[in-house]
Every structure is written in structure tokens, then in C-alpha cells.
Amino acid sequence: MSGKKPCIPAESEDLLHGNRRDFLKKTSFLTAMALTPGTVVKAAEEQWDEKIAGVFEKVSLHIDVNGVKHTLSVEPRVTLLDLLREQLKLTGTKKGCDRGQCGACTVHVNGVRVNSCLSLAVTNEGKKITTIEGLANGNELHPMQEAFIEHDGFQCGYCTSGQIMSAVACINEGHAGSEAEIREYMSGNICRCGAYPNIVNAIQAVKQGGQS
Amino acid sequence: MKKETIGDSLSRVDGRLKVTGGAKYSGEYDLPGLTYGVLVPATIASGTITAIDSKAALRAPGVVAVITPFNAIKVPGYQPEASTRVKGLKLFNDNQVYFNGQPIALVVADTFERATNAVSLVKATYQAQPFETNFNKNIDKGVSPQNNKDYLRGEAYAYKNAPIKIEQEYTLPSEMHNPMELHVTTAFWTGDDNVTLYTKSQGVISSQRAIANAFQLDPKNVQINSRFVGGAFGSSLRTWPHEVAAVQAAKMLNRPVKLTLTREQMFTLVGYRPHTVQKVGIGATADGKIVGISHESHSQTAVYEEFTERSVNVSRFLYSSPNVNTVYKVVPLNVGVPAPMRGPGEATGSFALESALDELSYALNMDPIELRLKNYADVDEEKNLPWSSKYLKECYQKGADSIGWSNRKAKPGTNNDGEWLVGYGIGCGAFGAYRSRSLAKIKLMPNGTVNIQSATSDIGPGTGTSMVLIAADILKIPAEKIVFELGDSSFPVAPTQGGSATVSSVGSAVHDACVALRQKLNSLAGKPENNTDDIDYAKVLTQNNLPFLEITQESNANEEAKKYSMYSFSAHFAKVHVHPLTGVVKVKNVVAVVDAGKIVSYKTARSQMIGGAVGGIGMAMTEEAVFDDRFGRYVNGNFADYHVPVNADIPQIEAIFINKPDPIINPIGTKGIGEISLIGVAAAVANAVYNATGKRIRELPITPDKLI
Numbered sequence: 024m025s026g027k028k029p030c031i032p033a034e035s036e037d038l039l040h041g042n043r044r045d046f047l048k049k050t051s052f053l054t055a056m057a058l059t060p061g062t063v064v065k066a067a068e069e070q071w072d073e074k075i076a077g078v079f080e081k082v083s084l085h086i087d088v089n090g091v092k093h094t095l096s097v098e099p100r101v102t103l104l105d106l107l108r109e110q111l112k113l114t115g116t117k118k119g120c121d122r123g124q125c126g127a128c129t130v131h132v133n134g135v136r137v138n139s140c141l142s143l144a145v146t147n148e149g150k151k152i153t154t155i156e157g158l159a160n161g162n163e164l165h166p167m168q169e170a171f172i173e174h175d176g177f178q179c180g181y182c183t184s185g186q187i188m189s190a191v192a193c194i195n196e197g198h199a200g201s202e203a204e205i206r207e208y209m210s211g212n213i214c215r216c217g218a219y220p221n222i223v224n225a226i227q228a229v230k231q232g233g234q235s
Numbered sequence: 236m237k238k239e240t241i242g243d244s245l246s247r248v249d250g251r252l253k254v255t256g257g258a259k260y261s262g263e264y265d266l267p268g269l270t271y272g273v274l275v276p277a278t279i280a281s282g283t284i285t286a287i288d289s290k291a292a293l294r295a296p297g298v299v300a301v302i303t304p305f306n307a308i309k310v311p312g313y314q315p316e317a318s319t320r321v322k323g324l325k326l327f328n329d330n331q332v333y334f335n336g337q338p339i340a341l342v343v344a345d346t347f348e349r350a351t352n353a354v355s356l357v358k359a360t361y362q363a364q365p366f367e368t369n370f371n372k373n374i375d376k377g378v379s380p381q382n383n384k385d386y387l388r389g390e391a392y393a394y395k396n397a398p399i400k401i402e403q404e405y406t407l408p409s410e411m412h413n414p415m416e417l418h419v420t421t422a423f424w425t426g427d428d429n430v431t432l433y434t435k436s437q438g439v440i441s442s443q444r445a446i447a448n449a450f451q452l453d454p455k456n457v458q459i460n461s462r463f464v465g466g467a468f469g470s471s472l473r474t475w476p477h478e479v480a481a482v483q484a485a486k487m488l489n490r491p492v493k494l495t496l497t498r499e500q501m502f503t504l505v506g507y508r509p510h511t512v513q514k515v516g517i518g519a520t521a522d523g524k525i526v527g528i529s530h531e532s533h534s535q536t537a538v539y540e541e542f543t544e545r546s547v548n549v550s551r552f553l554y555s556s557p558n559v560n561t562v563y564k565v566v567p568l569n570v571g572v573p574a575p576m577r578g579p580g581e582a583t584g585s586f587a588l589e590s591a592l593d594e595l596s597y598a599l600n601m602d603p604i605e606l607r608l609k610n611y612a613d614v615d616e617e618k619n620l621p622w623s624s625k626y627l628k629e630c631y632q633k634g635a636d637s638i639g640w641s642n643r644k645a646k647p648g649t650n651n652d653g654e655w656l657v658g659y660g661i662g663c664g665a666f667g668a669y670r671s672r673s674l675a676k677i678k679l680m681p682n683g684t685v686n687i688q689s690a691t692s693d694i695g696p697g698t699g700t701s702m703v704l705i706a707a708d709i710l711k712i713p714a715e716k717i718v719f720e721l722g723d724s725s726f727p728v729a730p731t732q733g734g735s736a737t738v739s740s741v742g743s744a745v746h747d748a749c750v751a752l753r754q755k756l757n758s759l760a761g762k763p764e765n766n767t768d769d770i771d772y773a774k775v776l777t778q779n780n781l782p783f784l785e786i787t788q789e790s791n792a793n794e795e796a797k798k799y800s801m802y803s804f805s806a807h808f809a810k811v812h813v814h815p816l817t818g819v820v821k822v823k824n825v826v827a828v829v830d831a832g833k834i835v836s837y838k839t840a841r842s843q844m845i846g847g848a849v850g851g852i853g854m855a856m857t858e859e860a861v862f863d864d865r866f867g868r869y870v871n872g873n874f875a876d877y878h879v880p881v882n883a884d885i886p887q888i889e890a891i892f893i894n895k896p897d898p899i900i901n902p903i904g905t906k907g908i909g910e911i912s913l914i915g916v917a918a919a920v921a922n923a924v925y926n927a928t929g930k931r932i933r934e935l936p937i938t939p940d941k942l943i
């Protein structure tokens with residue numbers, strides 16, 4: 024944890040204790056009234072207050088993804104995975120379950136592997152995210168990417184981004200000491216195509232190459 | 236410069252895209268005005284929807300529409316069917332509910348989160364009716380499928396009169412395809428009669444036809460893109476109702492709609508390998524000659540559609556027997572319809588037949604390989620035709636050598652390694668080698684590079700890599716000068732990727748197109764048509780003032796093939812360790828040996844064999860979809876509770892290819908490996924567990940509780 028106070032709107036303190044939606048409806052409605060009374064009154068009749076509230080429910084977020092700094096405004100319920108895929112259009116990170124059960128969404132948060140579907144985007148304020156798109160050095164592939172190609176560590180390729188991000192972390196954590204250890208520490212990443220032995224071979228090759 | 240040939244070990248041609256996140260799958264196209272569709276599941280298993288209250292959902296932020304049977308536009312191709320057995324599911328067409336989880340509405344919103352939230356706000360009321368999801372309770376209601384004939388050769392149930400006989404029942408629970416990519420369809424209309432889809436499909440041409448039929452469009456006006464497919468294993472062989480619903484929603488809203496299934500919905504809406512109970516009887520003489528086999532199968536299907544597969548067929552031809560009879564029935568339940576899953580039917584059937592054969596070997600006190608050799612089928616006794624090629628004996632031999640079969644103890648439970656019991660097993664399989672009509676277009680560019688297009692797919696086997704190797708071999712140019720494109724319905728027609736027939740069908744078209752191009756270039760260069768010496772392609776183009784050279788070639792199965800029975804064959808060997816106190820099974824080694832004709836792309840073929848073995852280990856050890864029959868709902872519709880094998884479950888797996896070209900099937904001599912890689916694996920593991928423990932597990936998966 025960075026220890027910094029999360030950047031959420033000032034009124035949020037009140038909201039922690041209760042009726043956030045009603046509060047937002049009121050404040051946003053009043054603000055909107057002041058701006059364009061006619062339309063909004065009509066909108067309110069059509070129960071558009073909910074929709075306007077939706078706009079105001081967003082939270083600001085500062086996040087560094089693959090070295091690019093973003094200042095964003097996101098709904099608190101947006102996961103880091105969906106932020107990457109749907110808002111930042113970084114679709115290299117995959118969604119296989121949305122429940123933390125498959126590893127397809129693995130990214131590095133401040134260098135640590137994380138299932139991005141289990142991490143709400145707003146909890147990553149000020150953090151550095153590395154996705155599969157940020158692993159290579161320009162045109163030069165990361166050794167793990169090279170090794171996956173060389174050892175055919177994938178077939179359909181859908182689990183591959185997660186496998187590679189996990190594999191890099193597996194070595195960095197010191198969990199690639201033996202074939203058995205690699206298997207154990209790579210078991211959070213499902214590959215339905217069944218490329219497991221090739222994945223293990225790729226990781227061992229990188230490990231033995233002394234780099235990751 | 237290296238010039239690759241057929242059989243080389245080339246790294247995947249799309250490997251770089253896949254390891255950098257650059258490969259775009261169907262849910263990853265950014266379209267202006269994109270909306271997100273999430274399906275609302277029925278909470279009853281049978282009955283009718285009486286009302287759907289969408290008010291709260293429509294009021295929620297960002298919600299664009301809630302599409303229900305009460306407000307959906309009609310899909311013009313949804314016509315009443317003559318028979319309820321082939322009816323199929325037509326979403327939002329009427330208010331019938333056939334199974335729990337059937338979509339009753341589609342919420343469309345401007346973001347995924349908002350659509351997902353609004354799903355919880357849709358309230359449906361139902362008139363519920365009694366339903367059945369319990370297979371065992373309803374097995375007596377099994378019916379013979381339409382167009383299905385029971386099989387008889389010689390005398391029925393002849394095994395009963397044999398001196399040594401086995402008569403047992405084998406059960407496979409429902410197994411889910413569970414490709415890692417969630418099924419997804421993005422659809423948008425560009426006019427009243429023109430629609431484009433990015434959809435997870437194993438066959439863009441069949442998807443094109445299905446969508447054209449549903450909306451009564453000229454197929455030319457339906458564009459299907461499926462360039463990368465994140466696994467499928469059969470789950471994308473057909474166009475599912477939710478794909479039609481995405482197109483319907485896009486039409487109603489006049490906006491692009493991206494409809495993604497949740498993992499839980501993947502358990503009910505895109506098929507599965509059906510729960511099957513099989514009875515196998517085998518009788519033999521005292522010296523091990525089989526005198527009769529009977530194989531009866533009951534499989535689950537949906538009340539709204541009949542699904543069949545060939546689970547009993549393998550017993551008709553895999554071994555020589557004068558008497559064989561098979562019976563196949565389906566049991567309609569309030570469940571989603573099954574779909575072919577890798578090694579469809581054959582994998583289920585081979586588990587039963589190969590387990591029974593193993594039981595017979597112990598009853599005869601005979602080595603399981605010797606028993607197989609004794610009953611080796613030199614011709615196809617079902618079709619009464621010679622094999623186009625069959626090297627199963629070589630498979631037995633190579634596999635036995637590699638796994639260390641000589642270390643196997645004939646008496647179960649007598650082989651120890653420390654506190655573990657050790658066992659060895661064999662399981663065999665066969666899968667038809669097919670070839671169907673396919674086209675390929677080849678274009679030679681002025682710089683000497685080649686572009687080839689065909690509307691085939693790649694769900695993971697490495698189709699592009701195989702095609703590039705075939706082209707490199709014939710054109711005698713380096714693989715890096717060749718680009719193969721697939722997954723687009725505007726490309727020349729190719730069959731759906733299924734039945735292990737892509738290299739046989741599309742590979743033949745690529746082969747023939749390359750040969751035609753080569754001949755053309757030879758004649759342009761003033762050489763004999765069949766000249767094989769190197770020629771400078773770029774120079775030939777320049778000399779003839781040609782900007783490029785393009786040929787589209789059609790390739791069809793040959794007449795000669797009708798005189799033969801064509802199959803790929805496999806022998807899988809497993810070595811297991813079983814912990815007698817806890818019942819824990821560790822698969823220590825798997826050797827997969829296949830006779831699949833010529834191997835075109837060694838590296839990807841090896842991976843495919845490994846992948847099939849992993850699927851087979853899942854079938855043997857972990858996979859089981861469990862119903863709660865009180866509600867007709869799966870209790871384990873997720874990856875935490877439905878266990879597919881993970882890395883720690885899988886040992887190193889050895890793939891061995893006989894690699895002898897089939898002389899008949901196609902010009903390359905390749906027979907296909909996608910299915911055969913899985914068929915026989917589950918029996919090999921179950922037989923190894925018996926050899927280790929003396930406990931015969933006839934009901935998969937082999938979980939520890941069954942061994943203690």
C-alpha cells in the first residue's frame with residue numbers, strides 16, 4: 024500500500040456512512056437544476072435522476088500503465104481488468120472467469136502479480152501497472168516471451184498473457200527452483216489448451232538463462 | 236536462407252502476436268458507440284414466463300434497453316419446426332423455459348458494469364412446471380434418436396455365451412468444454428440488410444450461413460470475423476442462440492452490441508460432453524480371441540433439441556469380432572443441449588470399451604497389449620473395407636518401449652515406489668480421417684512474398700503454421716516469405732474447423748493452389764510444368780510484366796478414398812502413482828503414440844498431442860459438472876468448483892508420431908490429430924489406477940474418495 028489518502032471526492036467522507044446514492048442524487052440534481060433547469064426537471068419526471076447520479080458517481084484515479092500516466096474518472100465498481108480492456112483498450116490482458124479463478128487477467132501491480140479481475144481499479148491509486156503490452160522493450164521481446172514462442176508454451180493464446188506475466192513473477196519471487204516448484208507456483212493460471220509442460224520448459228529455459 | 240519443408244519444427248507464425256497481447260480476439264474490437272449486452276438467466280427449469288418487469292433496470296444509469304420475449308423484434312428465420320426433437324432454442328421468440336439458466340432477457344448498457352448491475356434489477360414472474368434433470372432417475376425414458384439405427388453384425392449379445400466374459404457399466408458425467416475465452420459476439424448493422432460480426436467461431440462460413448438464414452439475408456451481406464479464437468474444443472462448432480440475439484439487439488438499437496457470456500453461462504449455453512452411461516459386454520475364448528462385443532449407451536440431451544454422438548461406434552471396428560451389436564439412446568432432460576467436445580463420442584465410447592478390454596485382459600490373465608494384438612483388426616469389419624493405412628501395432632510397440640511397459644506388474648497392487656503404489660495402463664482410440672471441399676487463394680507479390688487466404692479457423696492447433704509449411708515446401712521459399720490469413724468469411728470457402736480435418740481439407744487446397752502457382756510460374760519461365768529447380772519468382776513476374784499472380788484453387792476428396800476406411804489411431808500409455816491411504820492419484824507419465832499419417836508441423840502437432848492428453852487427464856481425474864436436481868442448476872459452474880487440470884496436475888508428456896503418410900486421403904498424406912490426442916487417455920489412466928490398486932473405477936472422474 025502506498026499509504027497515501029485515496030483520491031476520492033470530498034463529500035465521500037459523509038457517504039461512507041450511508042446514503043451515497045440519495046446524497047448524490049440530491050447534489051447532482053441541484054447542480055444540474057442550476058445549470059439547465061428546464062431539461063432536468065423534465066428528466067427528473069422521467070426518473071433520469073438515477074442516470075445523472077450515475078455520472079456523478081465516478082471517482083478520480085491516477086494510474087501508471089506501462090509507463091504511461093493516466094488521470095481517469097471511473098466508477099468504483101470497475102475492476103482493474105475492465106479498466107484496462109474496455110477503457111484503456113489494452114486488450115492483451117484477458118478475461119477468463121472474472122472471479123479470480125483462472126489467472127488469464129494476471130498483471131503486475133508495483134511488480135507483484137495480481138489477478139486484475141479481483142482488484143477494483145480505484146484501489147490502484149498511484150500504482151504502477153505492467154501488462155503484457157508493456158513487457159517487451161520496444162521491438163525486443165522479453166526473454167519470457169521469446170521462450171514461450173521457442174517452447175510453444177501456448178496454442179490458442181488466450182491464457183498466454185496471464186501465463187507470461189505470472190511466469191516472469193514466478194522467477195522474480197524465487198519460485199522457479201525446480202520443475203515441481205514451477206508447476207506449483209504456476210497453478211493459478213489455467214491453460215485449457217493444455218500447454219503446461221511447454222510452459223514449464225519455457226520458464227526453466229529463462230531461469231537457466233539467468234534472466235527474466 | 237533456410238527453406239522449411241513439411242514436417243519441420245517451425246515456431247507458430249502468429250506466436251509474436253500471441254505473446255505480446257497483439258492478437259485480437261472477438262471481444263476486443265473497439266467500435267464507436269459500442270454497447271454491452273449481458274443475458275438474464277431463467278431461475279426456473281421448466282415453464283413459461285408470465286411477465287418481465289424491466290422498469291428498475293431501465294431506470295438504472297447507462298441502460299439502453301432490456302430485450303425480452305415481450306418486446307423483441309422477430310427473427311424472420313425463426314420458423315416453427317416440424318419436430319420438437321430438432322427444434323433448437325430460439326431466444327426471445329416465445330415465453331417457454333426449457334432449462335434453468337436459459338436466457339429470458341438481454342440487458343444492453345453503455346458499460347459492462349452497468350449492464351451487469353441492471354441484470355439484477357430485471358424481475359421475471361413465471362408459471363413453473365415440473366422438470367427433470369436427474370439422469371439416472373430418467374434413464375428408462377431413453378429414446379432412439381431420429382435417423383439412428385442400432386447396429387448388428389453376426390449375432391446380438393453373443394458375448395454372453397463365451398467362456399470368458401466381461402459385462403460392466405461405465406459412467407461419464409457431463410464435462411464442459413470451458414475454453415479460456417468466454418464466448419462473445421460483437422454485432423453491428425451497416426444498413427437494413429448488412430451485418431458484421433466479430434464472433435467466437437470455428438467456422439466463419441457456417442456462421443455466415445446461420446446468421447444469413449436467421450435474418451433472411453444474402454450471405455454476401457453477412458461478414459463474419461473470427462481471426463483469433465481463444466480455444467473452443469467444439470463449443471464454437473455451431474452458431475448459438477445468443478449470437479443471433481446479439482445481432483437482433485444490434486438491429487433493434489441500431490448500435491454495435493457486444494454480448495459476452497459469463498463463465499457460469501458457459502456451463503449451460505454453449506454445449507458440453509453429455510453425461511453418458513454405457514454397458515459393454517465382451518466375450519472371449521480362453522486363449523483371448525474375442526467372440527462378441529455389445530455396447531449400449533444412454534446419453535443426456537435437451538428436451539428442446541436432440542443431440543447425438545458416436546459413443547458406441549468405436550466398438551464396431553477397433554477389434555476383430557464376428558459378433559457385434561450396438562444400441563444408442565438419448566435421455567431428454569431440462570438441460571442445455573450438449574455439443575461435440577474434443578473427440579466427441581469416440582472419447583466417451585473408448586473409455587468404456589478400453590476399460591472393458593482391460594478387465595478382460597485380467598480375466599484372461601493376459602497382457603493387455605497381447606490381447607489387443609491377438610484381436611487386431613486387419614480390415615474394417617464394420618464397413619468391410621481395407622484401411623487406407625493403419626500402424627496401430629507400431630503404436631503399441633513404441634509406446635510400450637517409451638513408458639517402460641516391461642516394469643508393469645501383471646498382478647495389481649504389487650508394484651511399490653516408497654509409500655506409493657505404481658500402475659501402468661493403456662487406452663486406444665480411433666477417429667475418422669476426413670477431407671472435405673475447401674478453397675484457397677494464393678497471391679504472389681512482386682517482391683517474391685506470398686499471401687494465402689482461406690476462410691478456415693485456428694482455435695489453437697496452429698492452422699496458419701501448418702499452411703505456411705505446406706506452402707514453403709511446395710514453393711521452395713522460406714516460411715518467412717509466406718503469410719496465411721484465415722477467420723474471415725470473405726475469404727475462399729473452407730470447412731468448419733472440426734473433426735480433425737483442417738490440415739487434410741484446407742491443407743490440400745493450399746497444396747493444390749501452390750502446385751498450380753508453381754506450374755504457372757514454370758510455364759511463364761519457359762520451363763517444363765513440373766520443373767522442380769529453383770526459379771526466381773520475382774524475376775518471372777517482372778519479365779512477364781505482371782504486377783502479381785493470383786490463383787484460387789478448389790480441392791475435393793478423391794474418388795479412390797471411397798474404396799477405403801480411413802482413420803487415425805492412437806495408443807496412450809499412462810503411469811500413475813496412487814497413495815493407498817489418501818487415494819491421491821498422481822499421473823507420473825503419459826506417452827501418446829499416434830498414427831495420424833504425415834505430420835505437417837512437428838512443433839504444433841506435438842503441442843496438440845500434449846493438449847489432448849491434458850484434456851484426457853481432466854476427463855479421467857477431475858472434471859464433473861454437478862447438478863442440484865432440486866433446482867435443475869449446476870452447483871459448480873465456475874473454475875473453482877469445476878476442476879480442469881492445472882499445471883501441478885500434469886507431468887511431462889511424450890508425443891510420438893508414427894509419421895508415415897497415408898497413401899489415399901490427400902496429397903499430403905495427413906490424417907488429423909485433434910481428436911485422437913484425447914481419445915483413449917481416460918481409459919489409459921483408469922487402467923493404470925487399476926493396475927496400481929486393484930480397484931476398478933467405472934465412474935469418472937477418479938477422485939480420491941473412490942479409491943479409499
Ligand code: FES
Nearest residue numbers: 121123125126140
Ligand atoms: S479473469 Fe481474473 S482470474 Fe480469471
Ligand code: FES
Nearest residue numbers: 178180214215216
Ligand atoms: S493457450 Fe489456449 S488456454 Fe492456454
